[in-house]
Amino acid sequence: MTASTLQRPDDAPAVPASPSLAQVLGPGLDQLADQLAATAVQRDRQGGHAAEQRELIRASGLLALTIPEAHGGLGGGLPEFYEVVRRLARVDSALAHVLAFHHLQLYGVSLYGGPAATAHGARHLRETAEQRLFWGNALNPADTRLTAVREGTGWRLEGVKSFCSGALGSDRLTVSAATDDGGFLIGIVPTRREGVQVEQDWDAFGQRQTDSGTVRFEAVRLDDDELLQQPGHGPTPRATLRSQIAQLIMTQLYLGIAEGAFDEARRYTATRGRPWFASGVDRAVDDPLLQHRYGDLWLKVRAAQAVAGEAIGRLRAALDRGDALTARERGEVAIAVAEAKVLAHRAGVEVSSQLFELTGARSTAAAFGLDRFWRNARVHTLHDPVDYKLRDLGRHALEGRIPDPTAYS
Known part of the structure; x- marks a missing residue:
């Protein structure tokens, strides 16, 4: 199958005007999340290419989220971007991934120093906003x-x-x-x-x-x-922040999966859960052991949320430094991002797995699709080995050493 069979025809109707940032991050994002959630379980079973849902994303205006207003975009920053990724990942981490990687490519256009960035970057961004282009x-x-x-x-x-x-x-x-x-x-x-x-x-x-x-x-x-x-031109410290943008994308995806799994489990327990006979209570939500376990899982989510928020702030400040960013400052960002990713990794895998111990055997019915959270977390957390993040954190704790810039650190 070639890419040409999947594109819109050249004579497609004119693209309507983009909505405002407030509209996109308000009712627009809520509507898109509801639309994706309505078919998420069925589409997860089917797999394949979600062409219809990708067009919903295109129509939402979110493809222009991080493009500066001067180039026809919405002018959203890192906090808005990562919030969108996490919220969509709660209901559909696959399409949240697709949208996130679209914006990762756009950040690359702004960060690298070759002709397509310095001489033609504005054109690429403007065309993307005007034509609602999808990047892969x-x-x-x-x-x-x-x-x-x-x-x-x-x-x-x-x-x-x-x-x-x-x-x-x-x-x-x-x-x-x-x-x-x-x-x-x-x-x-x-x-x-x-x-x-x-x-x-x-x-x-x-x-x-x-x-x-x-x-x-x-x-x-x-x-x-x-x-x-260009060949032979090494990236500046600022350009190497692209890998940190990517690593925080993973973080937000894992965190969104954890939040979505927690919410689905909590909803199931409240509406369908049955207390174990030895609990001595009439409702599952009154079972003290379930209360204890939900509290424990929530702390995993909460810790990941807090550390991820700090990492986003550090990355944002580093981008604002521009070409003045030093290698040391860049390394400190990498440490903060590694902390966030490890905690989100753990939250995503553990919450999506342990939820079944809280919801019981009936919750494993295919109709509920609760297993998709664990499968998505388990596959995506293999993007790059988390043990190397822990190694970087250990080196920093012991000797103050910062990670060498790579595509993953």
């Missing part, structure tokens, strides 16, 4: 099979990229490729460009609608003015 990811740094060969005034891309979140059904792709001299480049490629083939081969047991399949590139043209990062 083909940047996976752990997959180095995509190569770039110099050809005239541009590059020829050959190879594949895996785990390409949001690629299926996208309009633009951010790609990374290895060059002959051992370097790498990052650029922007329209998904419908000749030679780009997006495959629908994502088959994990969780996060089933993240459109994270494989993208194949066969003699795909990449012009110099489409480069976000």
Whole structure:
């Protein structure tokens, strides 16, 4: 299946004017969350490409959330962005992931220093806002099979990229490729460009609608003015904040899963739960052991919320520093983000798993779909090993050492 079969026709009707930030973050976001929740259990069973729901996201105006107002966007900052990701993840962490990675690519356009960012970045952002373009990811740094060969005034891309979140059904792709001299480049490629083939081969047991399949590139043209990062040019400390934006996306997704699982479990206990015969109470909510366990799970969620909020503040301040940001300051942000991610990881996995001990055997019926929270958490928390976050935190606690900037730290 090629990307061209999934795009809107070129003669699609004109895009209506975007709503205001207040409208999007108010009734617009509530409406979208309700729409996704209404079909979440069924779609989780089906998997595949949620084309209809992605169009709901497009119509909501959220694709322009983080684009500056000067470029036609809504001008939302990190707090608004992460709040949207977390709220949608409560009901549908797969599509929350797709939307989050769309904005991760847009942040990349603003952070990198190549021609596509410095000379043409405003155009890319403006087109995205005006046309409500969806961006996908083909940047996976752990997959180095995509190569770039110099050809005239541009590059020829050959190879594949895996785990390409949001690629299926996208309009633009951010790609990374290895060059002959051992370097790498990052650029922007329209998904419908000749030679780009997006495959629908994502088959994990969780996060089933993240459109994270494989993208194949066969003699795909990449012009110099489409480069976000040129070969031989290392990123500045500010540019390396992209990985911290990504890590906090994971954090908010895990946290949203934990919140959603907690809310669903609590609702089930209050409306359907039956007290154990030895409890001596008539209602499940009056069982002292259930009360104890819910209190314990809530503390896991609450701790993750608090530390995540602090990490967002630190990242926001670092972005505001601009080119004055130092390597040390960037490292302190990475530590704060690691703390938040580890706690959200634990909250997501533990709440989504332990909820069944509180809701009982009847809650495992397929109609409720409560298992989707655990499956989504379990798959997504494997994005990168949490043990290396703990190692970084231990090094910092013992010696004040900050993490080396990578695509994951």
